[in-house]
Amino acid sequence: MSSEKLYNGLPQFSTLAAFDHQPRTRLVFGVNCVERVGESARELPASKVLLVTDPGIVGAGHSERVRRFLEKAGLRVSVFDESDENPTTRCVDACLQIANSTGIDAFVAVGGGSSLDTAKGCNFLLTNGGRMQDY
Numbered sequence: 001m002s003s004e005k006l007y008n009g010l011p012q013f014s015t016l017a018a019f020d021h022q023p024r025t026r027l028v029f030g031v032n033c034v035e036r037v038g039e040s041a042r043e044l045p046a047s048k049v050l051l052v053t054d055p056g057i058v059g060a061g062h063s064e065r066v067r068r069f070l071e072k073a074g075l076r077v078s079v080f081d082e083s084d085e086n087p088t089t090r091c092v093d094a095c096l097q098i099a100n101s102t103g104i105d106a107f108v109a110v111g112g113g114s115s116l117d118t119a120k121g122c123n124f125l126l127t128n129g130g131r132m133q134d135y
Contacts, residue, residue, distance in 0.1 A: 037066055037108065038073025046106030048076045050099050052119040054083040057111040066110050078102040083111065083118040089132040092121035099126050 053063040058081045070077045080095045095118050109119035
């Protein structure tokens with residue numbers, strides 16, 4: 001069925017402009033691809049990285065492995081390993097304290113959504129200032 005026939009008579013579609021979206025997200029997937037984290041991070045204009053993770057990832061040894069690959073690539077690494085499940089503003093603030101005190105210029109988050117959310121929230125405040133409640 002042609003799109004003309006499908007949308008004929010539906011005025012809400014007649015004003016939509018066509019677009020081509022290319023997200024900036026890079027996805028690296030594969031067996032042992034974590035070994036590339038250092039070289040990937042080196043592509044950024046960064047020398048000091050904050051590794052954001054959670055106690056479960058630390059306990060499994062994954063964060064230490066990532067840390068070694070980052071350091072092997074010549075990056076200085078600080079660690080925030082207290083990401084909570086469904087992180088609160090308190091968690092983001094604690095991460096921000098480490099980011100500010102160590103002068104980082106990039107984030108590497110390892111774990112699930114909570115670590116990623118903590119790193120994103122911290123980056124937002126580091127970049128824009130204020131508190132999460134301000135936004």
